[in-house]
Amino acid sequence: MNCPKCPGRSLDRLSIPMKDRSVPGPDAAAKELAVERCPSCGGVWFDLDELNAFLDSGAGLTPSSPAPASGPSAAELDAESGSCPKCGVALVPAPAPTNPKVRVDRCVKCAGLWVDGAELDRVSGKDLPFNERLKAVFGDLSKGVL
16 A cells, blocks of 8 residues: 555554453453554554544554655645545545544545544544534534524
């Protein structure tokens, strides 16, 4: 699979150790989540539901090496949409499921998500005030109130 933002760059497979939160108690089994990451720009490809599993697990990714000084800036990478590394169809901008202030790139065919490296720490929504995090997850509940 190739990076949608860095032409010609292959994505590295990355295994993220995490606890299986579907198992209750402190003895939750450990499992691994496999995602793909660009060694150049630090962006990460999440297949359907992998982003939610990653965020629910509380696992973290070590920062990747920064893009070279001659490479594109974070804003330039964000402006590029690119193609799905799995399907090859054009990715479309979409708000992150847990933080609508962060734009990710979504595949309309396989529903995978590309998160730029600079956005990875903000995609969880932890930088949002609590009420905005609730809106991101549940929608604006005040609209139905009389």
